[in-house]
Amino acid sequence: MSDPDTPQPHRNFYGRSKGKTLRASQKDYLANDLEAMRLKGVTVQENAARTVLDMTQFGARPVWLEVGFGGGEHLVHMAALNPQIHLIGCEPFVNGVAMLLGKIRAAGVQNLSIHPGDVRDLFDVLPDGVVEKCFLNYPDPWPKARHHRRRFVTPGYLAPLHRVMAPGAEFRIATDIPDYVRQAHEEVPPAGFRLEREAGAGGAWPDWLSTRYEQKALREGRSPHYLTFRRD
Template identity: 40%
Template sequence: MSDDTRYEGSFFGRRRGKPLRAGRAARIEDDLPRLRVDLEAIPDDLTRLFEAPVSEVRLEIGFGGAEHLLHEAETNPHIGFIGVEPFLSGLAKGLAGVAERGLRNVRLYDDDATQLLDRLPPASLARVDLLYPDPWPKTRHWKRRFVSDQNLGRIARALKPGAPFRFASDIDTYVAWTLEHARRSDAFEWTARRAADWREPWAGWPGTRYEAKAIREGRRGSYLIFRRV
């Protein structure tokens, strides 16, 4: 399968941007086979995916530069994290960070997150994060936004009852889009009770490069939490 293949119905476009430096390319070749989640060998108990003993498992969809994923994994060594990132540059950064920090509670998946969600056991995730995803700003591309009725159903199936789905974006139309889709779903309840609940980053938030870019360009992020009912 070509790295430049575009996937019909997926939330991402090309997998490859600028050519990877030799060290990063080697990291993918050497480390990804060990850390990649094999869709054909997912255990009923997701905690068994990890080298370290973990009490629960969280999923981050589209981890980008891996700032949040690595921070969370390092801060919470007793929790297992699955990070999804099909873009090769971000994937290489995630692999490098796992190696540099010696993390044993991270697994990665380098393809469409919907494929992984469809194979995970029901009610197996303690949290799902979708942070500063590609907004696909042109109206004709909105169907490629990851938040959709179908994908919210996928997330709901994989989440434990009461577990959170967290969404962050600096694009107002995508925030409104997500609220509209989540609030019409029987599976989710928006937890905000006051403006600060969605205007301020969550406790322990380390920031991401995409958030920093938005701030530089004068945009403010929104931080939404939906509870699986």
């Protein structure tokens, strides 16, 4: 039982959690598939004391993380391509979670866990140095200057990310927003990551799967940009 005097984290969350009405099939995925896939002990309601997760639940598999998996196509692709690892996907947008669950059911991948919420809650309970690769694909750009502090590439996210990633772990960022690239250059290295590779259109990683967000960007004339950082 947790100590009722243990301080609980309180955070503002600015992104969307719900969108258009779910289809019947998506409601079915959420009702019947999510609980088995959901990573337990992450929320304050389930783990008020913020006890560190037992990572032996994944066996000896390396742990990878995708922050904001959108519709889940990249997450499922990576899980299928790398059956030797365990992937954790975080996404607070319920429509995206439902889309992912449909893709998981179709692909039959089993080396996945989902946290349908704020990644900072997961950071609270992950042990030090356990994440060996992290993906940040087409994150919310928060285009207005006064909202840039809400972007993932800010100290409030990067400091805990650095803590949970293993030394030498890879941190990938894909975005079509030039100002997001600028801020990544400014904020990520001081957080303890060195830039290893940078590429534009046509220079994606060999195992990259173009997401629906990237395809939309290309249709609208925006060029993708791919950054690879390495945790010091």
